[in-house]
Every structure is written in C-alpha cells, then in structure tokens.
Amino acid sequence: MDINQTEIRKTISLMKRENSLFEIRIIYSTKEAYSGYFNDVEIMLKELNKFNNNRPKNFYITLNEINPCCFDREQKNTFIKNASNTGDKDMLGYEWIMIDLDPIRPRGISSTNEQVECAKKKGNDIYMFLKKQGFEKPLFGFSGNGVHLLYKVNFANTEENKSLVKSFLTYLDMFFSDSVVKVDVANHNQSRVCKLYGTMAMKGTNSEERPYRMSYILQDSNTEILINDKSFIQKIVNMIPVEEKPAKYNNFSPKDFDLDNWLNDHYIQYKTASHTDGTKYVLDECPFDSSHNGKDAVLFKGKNGAIGFHCFHDSCSGKTWQDMRMKYEPDAYDKKYEQPYRQPNYTNPNYKIEKVEEIKEINGKPVFLTTEQIRLMVAPEEEYMPSGITMIDKKLGGLKKTYVSVMSGLRAGGKSSIISQMILESAENNYRTALFSGELTPKNLMKWMYLQCAGKNNVKPTIFEGKYFVEEETIIRMSKWLDEKLYVYNNEYGNNFEQIMMQLKKCVVDHKVDLIILDNLMALNIPNNNNDKYAAQSKFVQDLEDFAKACNVHILFVAHPRKSQGFLRLDDVSGSNDIVNRVDNAFIIHRVNSDFKSSYKLKFERDADLDFPRATNVIEICKDRDNGTQDILVPLYFEIETKRLKNEISEYIRYGWEEKHSDFIPIENYTDLDMPFEL
Secondary structure, eight states: OOBOHHHHHHHHHHHSOTTOOEEEEEEEETTEEEEEEESOHHHHHHHHGGGOSSSOOEEEEEOSEEOGGGGGSTTBTSOEETOOOOOGGGEEEEEEEEEEEEEOOOTTOOOOHHHHHHHHHHHHHHHHHHHHTTOOOOEEEEOSSSEEEEEEEEEESOHHHHHHHHHHHHHHHHHHOOSSEEEOTTTTSTTOEEEOTTBEEOOSOOOSSSOOEEOEESSOTTOOOOOOOHHHHHHHHTTSOOOOOOOGGGTTOGGGOOHHHHHHHTTOOEEEEEETTEEEEEESEETTEEEEESSSEEEEEETTSOEEEEESSGGGTTOOHHHHHHHHOTTTTOGGGGOSSOOOOOOOTTOOOOOOOOOOEETTEESSOOHHHHHTOOOOOOOEEOOSOHHHHHHHOSEETTOEEEEEEOTTSSHHHHHHHHHHHHHHTTOOEEEEESSSOHHHHHHHHHHHHHOGGGOEEOSSTTOEEOOHHHHHHHHHHHBTTEEEOOGGGOOBHHHHHHHHHHHHHHHOOOEEEEEOGGGSBOOOTTSOHHHHHHHHHHHHHHHHHHHTOEEEEEOOBSSSSSOOOGGGBSSOHHHHHHOSEEEEEEEOSHHHHHHHHHHOGGGTTOOOSSOSEEEEEEEETTTOOOSEEEEEEEETTTTEEESSTTOOOOOHHHHHHHSSOOGGGOOTTTOSSOO
C-alpha cells in the first residue's frame, strides 16, 4: 500500500491547526503532478485514496500557513492535474522550519540503508546541538530516504524572515554537512513542502539495495510541540562570522588571507570539505583541548573571506577564529599593526622621581600625602565576580570584592531568583558563596535553585499548571557539583547578627568564601542598645563594610522597601538613608506590571522611548560607587519552567554539572533520550 491513513491523520493533527488550509501535492514526474487544497483530513484521505496504486510517485504537504482565499482555487477538496501550486505570496507566515537531512546521491533514486543510518546520526547530532542552545523539542520525521527535524515557529511572511531562515539553515549546513549527508538550505522559502508522512517514498526503482520506504513521524499524536521564539533562530544566525574589515594584519584584503597556508605553517592537521558558502576545515583536534578530536572542532572560510571557528564541546563554546589565531600569533590583532606610522615616544628615559622632603607623620603615617606618595602606594588588585546579569557585569564589572551591595524590590519582584542565579554564576566561575536566608528553609531554598540550575531541558512538568520538578538523579549530580561551593547558614542557630557575623568570618577562613549574601535585613536580629533603629542599621552597614574589606569578599544584602506597591525608588528602601548612602552598589528589582508601565517613563524622561514589551522583570542599577552609573534599567525575561530571569529570551545557560554528560557526545554513547532517530 502507498499510504497509511492512520499515520496521515497523525501528521495532520500534529502539523496543522484545526480547520486550517493545506495543500497536498502528488508528483509522478516533472510532467505529471496533481495538487489539492483541503482543510478536512477525511475529505483529503477520500480523494487521496484514488491514487493508492502501484505507480511510483511521491506525496508532499505544505509546511506553513496558507491564505484561506486559496481554497477557492479549482482544486478545492479535489486533486487537479498540473494546477497552480501555492506560492510564497500565498502564505500568511512560517509555522515550521524544516531541517532536511538527505543523503547525497544521484537524483531520482532512493537511499541505501547505510545512507539512511548516516542521515539518522546527523539528525541526532543537530538535535543535540540545538537542544543545548535551548530550542524546544521538534517533530522528528523520517522521510523514507532521510530525516527531518521540524521546529515550530510563528513568523510573519516577510523577506526579512525568509532571509533569517535561510541564514539559519546556512549555519547548520556550514557545520554539519559532509560528503555523505547534506543540510538542504533550499528549504527556507515560505511555500516549501515536505514529505506527507504516512506515504511511501518511491524514488527510482524499488530494489533490495535502494528500497521504497514508508515515511512517518516518530512521536505519537498527543505530543505537545512548543513554539521556538524567533530570538533562538537569530542566536544561531549571529554565530555566522562576518567579513573582517581590511586591515594591515590581513594585507587590507580579508578574502585573500590564505587559510590553508596558515594552517600548514602552524602544523595544524585538517581535512577539507565544501559547503554552500565556502570551504570547511575539519580539524584533527581542537587547538584549545587536544581531547576534543574527531569532528569536534571545525573552521570554515566563506566566499566573502569570513573565517569562523566552532568546537562542539561546552568548554570551548565561546572560542572564535580570532582566539585561535592569537593562540599561534599572540600579536596578530595588536593595534600597532594597524597604525599607519610609528607614534613618537615623548617619555624622557632620564627622568627620575625626586626624593620627597620629610613631612610630619602621626604613628608613622604622613598627615598629608603627595601625589608621588599616592602613586607609589601598593594597592590590592581589584577583583570582580560575574553576577550573571550581562548589563551589571558590563557597567560595573560584576560584584567587586571588598564592596557591599544592597538589593531591594517589592514582594514577588524576583529578588530570590536573582540571588539564586548569582550563586550559580559564582559556582560556575569557581567562586564560593555563604548564604543566610531568613525566610526559606534549606529544602525550599534548594528546590528553587535546582530548577534554575537544571535548565529547561532537564525539568519535568507536574500535574499542576506552571509547576515543574527535577528528577532525583539530576538533583544528585547538581548537588555534587555545588557541594563546597555553597554554604547555607543553619537557621536553627538563630538570627542574631553578631553571632552570624562571627560564623561567617569563620566560614570565609575555613572554606575560602568569596561572596556573602544576607537575605534579608528584616530577618536579622541587629543589636539596638540605644533603641535607635536607624543608628543600629547604620552600624550594621559599617560592620559589613569593615568585614568585606578585611576578608576580601563581596557582601550583598536584601532590604525590603517601606511601601508594598507602586514604583520603587532608592529612598523607599527600609531603614535610614545612611544604608543607601554607605553601600557601594544599589539595585532595585521591578516587576513589569501596570504600576511599572505607567510610572517608569515619568521617572526616566530621558528613556521615555524605551519599551519592555516582553520583559517580565527589570533590574535597576541605582548606584555604582566606582563609575557613577545610575538609573540604568535592565530588562529580564522570566522562564516559567526554571524560574530563571534571563538576559535574553533565547538565553540558555548550561552549568558545570552538565558538562561531563552533555558535551558533544559520540553517537555510540547517546542515551535513548538523546537519540530520537533510532540506529
């Protein structure tokens, strides 16, 4: 039989919305083809059954959403020979992006079994790569000769989106196509069709070596396929290297840079392969880690001269071609190579610092310092820990050791999420944190943190809407990774601030802690000998400052605001003004709700044109002692599955606990979940 009606019903239910219009094409040859428009699967199957014969043919379905007006064409609810097909202008937009992995072979013949296996392996590789970028799970299709990954999207029908999809497929072609299996870049236009799953693939002669095979979707009909935000596609496109600007280091002609000679000159072993946009160089081993070998590290040079590097291992994921070149040529991009002439040197080599006359000292220290005495002072090297909030790290450098920060925000504003993520970011960068949490039990604290640490690909839904959990096996791996990187104060020992400070100092010495978080000020029992709450809180900050400097740590504490609603300002932080005046950094977390939307443009007139249409939270940088940064609003995006507040919608962080289990995995080591296309 040429068709499987049950499988076709499943295909339509998974790929098309109820009552939406789709086109079916039946192709016998270039001179004989049939087209039909349908919005009812049962009517379509009745008409399709008329073609259920032994003549070789192939069945296809439009991927994307068709303008309903097309239903009034002559092939409405029937098949018409050589009728007008759906064109790009007939589409309302993109519903699917199809990654078609087809074995390379002469046109018009079926694949061998060996070629099908190669396509499956390639499909598993691409699935794993995109999964690690945070993509939602696609539909997995077997076309009969190769495999399809169908990622659900929701784009308008524009030339810009058409170019975006083409660039996305071009990137995958660059890094994954080889001499056996190719990513089909041609599948980028809006009216593209794919195999109608549940029909036989019949190309060429049905032989033992190249048999006809039934196409199908791997998942069952009740599988939920989620939409991938456009920013995920853009993130992959942004990985495509851009053409370097003409400069002296490339002889003012990037296209003429001889990559082959450069690789040979530095004794780097490789194999070349062509791709749609240029040449690919598969390195025998990664230049940054020799254990990454085989096909893990790749260079490519585009026709426009752009050169890119990619290693599929997490530890090398941020490395670029520029990093690779500087490894072998440390001064390759040095600015001196771009200067048209030598800059004069005005430094007098005979200049000597004159001895400063002795001045009055108290306790061995001068009362007034000269500029030269100040210049010659030995100051400790500044050290910043990344916060994980991109704009904070960019504007402030991160969380500076010896400094004290305060964070405030209304209830449910996201303070706990930010704190938890800062702890994970510190652990990822081998810094250790000591935490006092006065409101959460240790179990509840870690329950939240495990969701954030796990990531969207490693959580499971509960029976309750919007609630997720992490399996015990994953929790064990995360706990072992976090062990001795996070120390949580045991609240059974009370909340007396002086006692907690004493224990924190001991923790810093015993465990080399770098970051201290106190959540929150109200939960601490601060001694108040003179019944002056504000004086006690001022001394509290002074004690934190002394502690931070003496122990070379950063201290972050949470202070609740005095009011419970409205648009918060720094003056609303509870306690005396001395708190916000004395701290080095101050942050406020806002929920992007009606209060925020109606108030922030009035408070930030210079930023009145800013818009946060999709942001769920905003962190405001209110104070920065070093640089004077203030009134900076940083949009964040809440991810319901993990409780993460992301810098971008497409952000997907994979922490170190995953690394050993989710680097680029050899096919033979895939688990069943990692390998949707069974080998």
